[in-house]
Amino acid sequence: DAKTTQPTSMDCAEGRAANLPCNHSTISGNEYVYWYRQIHSQGPQYIIHGLKNNETNEMASLIITEDRKSSTLILPHATLRDTAVYYCIVRPYGQNFVFGPGTRLSVLP
Amino acid sequence: NAGVTQTPKFQVLKTGQSMTLQCAQDMNHEYMSWYRQDPGMGLRLIHYSVGAGITDQGEVPNGYNVSRSTTEDFPLRLLSAAPSQTSVYFCASQGTFSTDTQYFGPGTRLTVL
Numbered sequence: 120d121a122k123t124t125q126p127t128s129m130d131c132a133e134g135r136a137a138n139l140p141c142n143h144s145t146i147s148g149n150e151y152v153y154w155y156r157q158i159h160s161q162g163p164q165y166i167i168h169g170l171k172n173n174e175t176n177e178m179a180s181l182i183i184t185e186d187r188k189s190s191t192l193i194l195p196h197a198t199l200r201d202t203a204v205y206y207c208i209v210r211p212y213g214q215n216f217v218f219g220p221g222t223r224l225s226v227l228p
Numbered sequence: 229n230a231g232v233t234q235t236p237k238f239q240v241l242k243t244g245q246s247m248t249l250q251c252a253q254d255m256n257h258e259y260m261s262w263y264r265q266d267p268g269m270g271l272r273l274i275h276y277s278v279g280a281g282i283t284d285q286g287e288v289p290n291g292y293n294v295s296r297s298t299t300e301d302f303p304l305r306l307l308s309a310a311p312s313q314t315s316v317y318f319c320a321s322q323g324t325f326s327t328d329t330q331y332f333g334p335g336t337r338l339t340v341l
Binding site: 153155160161162163164165168206215216217218219220221 | 232261263268269270271272273276286316318320329330331332333334335
């Protein structure tokens, strides 16, 4: 299984874009990139996922590099409620999700 | 839809006691799973089920039993609670095992004294 590397923590000013990086240099062709977040010990919440094309939904955008070895989750206008731990997960088709320690994002007023 | 529900929200046990954590989903999802999360850590998979009557072990199955008699319910049983099982337990479900995303319940906070 591909492993992911994320920074332990990041800060972002309220109203600015939050760009959360994730390295997955050993990703293989059938592995999807998923992003979840966990707000203060609540259950993790799905944000977005993609295979190789960039994706956008009402919550965020996912930018995957052409070689698929890294990706960036973008929260376009971060609010205080976006303070959470963000998990980048590379999941092979038909396999379980494996959660790492994630990135703790603090949105500052 | 209520989504994924878990009961109880909080529980305190004494060492050696047994109990069942309940999980139910009303989305007709095939796949359900149980995770535990220790302080400051990511989630670790305990057991999972790809459909009624089918269960399998995850990363940390010891000390836990599961069964899946219906599509809706996936209870987690602690056979003889130990302090090392103090954790937050999350149940999740997804439509199909292969491609769908997971939806999580609110969690059960368990303390074993």
